[in-house]
Amino acid sequence: MNTPAHQSVFGAVHLGYIVIETNRFADWRRFGTDAIGMHHDAPDTGLMRFRLDDQECRFLLRRGLAEDVMATGWHLADHATFERIEARVRAHGVPLVQGTDEEAALRGVERLLRFPGPKGVTQEIYTTPVKSAEPLRMLASGFVTGDSGMGHVAITSTRPTQIRGYYNTVFDARLTDCIDETISGVKLKIRFLRVNERHHSIAVAAVQGLPIDPIRTRVQHLNIQAATLDDLARSYQRVCELGFDMALSVGQHTNDKELSYYARTPSGFEWEVGWNPVTIDEATWQPTTHQGISVWGHTPVGRTIIDKLDQFRRGARSLIRPEAAVPALSGTGVFED
Template sequence: MAINALGYLGVRSDRLDEWGSFAGQLLGMQKIDRGGKALAFRMDDRQQRLLVSDEPGETLAFMGWEVETAEDLETYGARLERAGVEVHWAAPNLCDRRFVGRLIWFLDPMGNRVELFHAPMIASDPFVPGRPIDGFMTGPLGMGHAVLHVKDIDVMLPFYRDLLDFHVSDYGLKPYGLYFFHVNGRHHSFAMVGSGQAGFHHFMVEFQNLDDVGQGYDLAQQEEGRVAYTLGRHTNDFMTSYYAHSPSGFFVENGWGGRVIDPDTWEPHETHDGPSFWGHERLYLSEEDGRKRLRDMRLEAAERGRRAPPVSDCPWLMGELAKQGN
């Protein structure tokens, strides 16, 4: 029994035109009109990875997590109900809107809607990106990752770790609490930021080609205020990325080269280097609100010689090089 990937995300927003441009042209997803009340976006052969519904709120509407077997829905549903969580079985029309075979949904302790599903539908026509890109790193790694603001990590941690079997990859306690979780080989598919707030922090999409990130970065810089974090590299998952302000205010991380781990042998641990080796300057923050503090952490890590391992220690990149050699 296992949840094995982030399958899709839903966003509430009445800014459909802006989302059409942002996700379709900047991120490079394929835009699909769902009848004027919603926009859907493809990233691969799945019918739908991102759904933006014409509703007020400008925030996360739901997270869709894929399970291995249809029986897993019964098992998780029973486990959650024993823990006092109200579980809903989706009617066929909701399954049709999500393009899945079966689905249950419930709320986490902070009111975020979580959906578990089985049997995602595959599109009959090929993926056509919204701008020229080589594609996204999806497949068994899922859509990417999602990160939430949380008021109380001590409440949220056992919910996702113990009830939903999310596995802690690593965590940091400075400058604020950060917990990262894996459900497959992607270093993390889910994370919590202990900011004392509630809401959606960001989601991440990973490109197959670093140039696709760089060209998107160039495009983002043509729009005043679009870039939220400058180009940089993270310390835990080694992702090279920049963050953009979405039309709904939360961030979207555009990344490449993320770390692939072995879930069977991985040991959770505390990290001490801060979020980034270099870059990721928080343009939206003032010096007093933490921008300087995060910059100082990067400079301190650099003084200590902290950096990602050499290419030979990157399983994904070595695998790609091996395929090209064949």
């Protein structure tokens, strides 16, 4: 039965904003404006926002102890798409909460709705982003957003199949490709999911054969796309000169061909700035598996044996700490990976 809720929303979903909880406002302001090069404003003493383009908010930072990503906001192309997704979530018995006018205003959006997501990251959907009349004040010349959304989110998980099922159920996400990689002797399989022409809006990494999660934070990294190669190079230089930790040096990925680097944010998760990834042609694209994440570069910076031991300890602790999940939307049994 092809009810409105069952009609595909693929292509009408775009990553729109990220909500972060932190108490390190001074460090985040330096990181976001002076290093990465984004526009900054502070609507309240307990709030901070960064812009990438004419949308009022792309990153909303609020005071708190988590030092983590709390929510991802998804811009939906029209009210019909909004209602299809709302109907899907309700049909699976998952609770939804309508955002207040104040919450919507802080995010610069209309018609805000939220519901639970994998790993405890709340999913928020909205229509009609509010455009800001204030000119951008950025060190970068610009960032790529538009029809492909503003970048991607990468997470590690002990339940990758369920997460893939979740994003397929809610957003009709498609598998773009996979990467098999071995890092410090640990074998990883990374799945890349797209919801529009961007190569991926969600990446899910899992340790093969072991139900462990070596990452403390809900997300492993966030990605934004620089408008020019010069923007990428200059931000890399600023990150280094300002003393922020560099996680991976400049390199090029095997699958989406994006040139990028990874810096470590004041909250501990990583921040990838990339340039020139491939755009997906739905008529010809076929999922494949690549060996290794990089064609060249992406060399770990400043890693010590202590860092690696800490990561393994976190992985061991995850064996007794259940991963937050939304089984009603996970599509268990649909995919075999």
